[in-house]
Amino acid sequence: MLNRRRFLTATTTGLAAAFTVRPSLLAQLEKAPASLPDAASFGTNEDAYWAALRKQFLIPEDEVYLNNGTVGSSPAPVLRAIFDGYNTTEKLDQHDPEDYPIWGYAAWNEFRDPLAAFVGCTRDEIALLRNATEANSYIANGVDLKAGDEVLITDQEHPGGEHPWDLRAKRYGIVVRKVTLPKPVKSAGQVLNLFSDAITPRTRVMFFSHVTTNTGVVLPAKELCALARSKGILSAVDGAHVPGMMRFNLHELGCDMYSSSPHKWLQAPKGSGFLFVRDEVIDRVWNTIATEGWDDFKIRAERFQRIGSSNVPALWGLRASIKLANDIGIDKIERRHRQLCDYILTEMMKRGVESWTSPDPAMRCAIATVNVPGLQRMDLEKSLWTNHKIRVRGGEPSKLRLSTPYYLEKKDIDRFLEKYDEYRKEKRQA
Ligand SMILES: Cc1ncc(COP(=O)(O)O)c(C=O)c1O
Known part of the structure; x- marks a missing residue:
């Protein structure tokens, strides 16, 4: 296991510029709960279970990340394992001399x-x-x-x-x-x-x-x-x-x-x-x-x-x-992906967009894609990110691809919808 004090001591002798980054990452990892939420809590309150799991991710609370389709975010247990990997292998003291x-x-x-x-x-x-x-x-x-x-x-x-x-x-x-x-x-x-x-x-x-x-x-x-x-x-x-x-x-x-x-x-x-x-x-x-x-x-x-x-x-x-994924359960994860995806798709369709997502539930899972004729998609992407820390991915000329990973919460999607509506209203008035 990574020993924070030892790691910090080692890094203080390293580059000063990097120093501010390393402790903050470690502090965030330390803040993440040491164990996953109790599986039994899923049965009593699913939303609370996912909200607790969200704490394993470094994505700041005020950021809405709807671009998992490009890359995901490695949560605390994965990051800890990577550090453990470095900690073990960088000693270069492998048992077998032919290492x-x-x-x-x-x-x-x-x-x-x-x-x-x-x-x-x-x-x-x-x-x-x-x-x-x-x-x-x-x-x-x-x-x-x-x-x-x-x-x-x-x-x-x-x-x-x-x-x-x-x-x-x-x-x-x-x-x-x-x-x-x-x-x-x-x-x-x-x-x-x-x-x-x-x-x-x-x-x-x-x-x-x-x-x-x-x-x-x-x-x-x-x-x-x-x-x-x-x-x-x-x-x-x-x-x-x-x-x-x-x-x-x-x-x-x-x-x-x-x-x-x-x-x-x-x-x-x-x-x-x-x-x-x-x-x-x-x-x-x-x-x-x-x-x-x-x-x-x-x-x-x-x-x-x-x-x-x-x-x-x-x-x-x-x-x-x-x-x-095994600890959470892939069926739980898939179900959550589908619920969030269906929610965002239904809400976007209420706003009159053209769905490019299959109407057959078996042919969609965690990515909803819509086309919004006339939308300047790069302008929307930049505006949502710069003003509201909401990350979406578009495609030319007016496509939006909305990824819904399990660690999103419904309130994140609601915030995206609210800011999307504000943006559209502003553009109509301009
Ligand atoms: C279907 C598909 N194939 C391949 C890739 C490329 O992935 P990577 O950059 O991890 O090789 C992507 C990335 O978005 C993808 O969506």
Whole structure:
């Protein structure tokens, strides 16, 4: 455990400029309750339970953070674990004198095991990488494709999902085709038909987001993967948003590959991502980064996490974020996500916005997206942040993406709505 006095003494000899930051972070961590709210209190007063949990987060009380879709906020138990990781590893007194492996050439099973259990696969199918972009690049660079072979994606992929394929297309002549998703997507059947109609005899890979960055729609991943499998097409899913947002299980999903960024909804440290490759497919995927072990097929997906020296304390944080989600309970978290998302969506729709969020509750979870014709979205974003410490994320020309992580309280959403209304009124009067 981090010892505050020792840490402070050590830091006083360090850079004076950094001194003001370190104690304040530690003070905030000390202020966070040492344990999570009692699970039994959830049954008596759900709102009080979530309000107590909110105290684990460093986001100031007067800030409303509706942008968890970009990155989450690592709460106290995760930050403490990261510090513990540094505290332990920076002594450089590892038991094994041949200690280099711990920095980048290790199986890291102590981190892969809890992750594999959380996402429903085996440790051998998981590689610990830094984020979904890196994992997507592994996928796009790793599968054998000839010039003219087609990859089918959607028009709502994140640049970190789409551009790895664009790079391959430009360099090696593969063809990237896009399915245009309606806004909003109305049903799973609609998506399946769009994909089914777009498949050609040259389609080799179907790549799509499980939850898209653009509108937050939850695509029918299991059915799409089954469709791909039935046609002999590889399925690769960008699941950047999914771990920690809702319950899912990779083996049940049936995908061949899956990428993710648990630093979003699992509130894991920034720079802790993973790549899943189904056991039967591992041997078909080439490494993108190559160092010792790149061609050692016995180590299964561990081969892909050989990227050189890495930030091991971030993995301590990742493990703590999984424990936190398990301690709270992923079903509770998902339910809370849905409640808050439905609340903000209903309220925004009362204000006459156009919903780009699916009307099918199964196809939305913790991201509501609306379009407000005529809205200067950057002006609204800046105004809400500068004047009211409310963080929202927009998109051109007039889209608002509203993320509703479990640590938000209803009063936070009400404050956003109030300030949004004031802004709109002001603009109408101007
Ligand atoms: C669907 C999707 N994929 C990939 C990414 C990229 O995530 P990262 O920057 O963690 O690699 C994002 C980020 O918002 C995303 O929404």
